[in-house]
Amino acid sequence: EPEVTQTPSHQVTQMGQEVILRCVPISNHLYFYWYRQILGQKVEFLVSFYNNEISEKSEIFDDQFSVERPDGSNFTLKIRSTKLEDSAMYFCASTGLAGKTYNEQFFGPGTRLTVL
């Protein structure tokens, strides 16, 4: 069964450093998302991406964040200058098969980001 994959599973970085989190969405899906979950808190939406552009973003997704689909398979989240409060699990999700009426979002296993 197709699944969303993410790398790395755990990333440790120093405050102020740039990190890139990588995702391979399910093949043929059209919409891609990043969510994050701070330990003990709700899953929060960051950004959605469709047709090579951002379709929606939350207040969390400020100028420090960017997303990119550099090729036909990868979807990346870049944090330019990490802060301590960026420490969280980051989940990639994908959905959207052409012609399908109802579309569920499927999540990858996540990347645990620890900012020291």
Place this chain on the structure above:
Amino acid sequence: QKEVEQNSGPLSVPEGAIASLNCTYSDRGSQSFFWYRQYSGKSPELIMSIYSNGDKEDGRFTAQLNKASQYVSLLIRDSQPSDSATYLCAVKRIKAAGNKLTFGGGTRVLVKP
């Protein structure tokens, strides 16, 4: 403030019993409703989706939706220790793809042998 509310639990149920989880949402424009299961340290795993008022059954799981009351529930029949997890309710404004999921804080379920 558009929110999704769940009782945090823990909801403790004996093995073989029915676990009943509730979720309320504030956005009357919501059209799609989902239940995800999340084991500790893992990602959300989709277990049910429901789009119309009424009940939807899938194996041991039954989702119930009442849009007028802005309420969605999940029943887990014949609960097993492996069902011990946090169950996340999520809503979306549209049925089609696109649009973000808004999650509740989750209900922790403990199934005791």
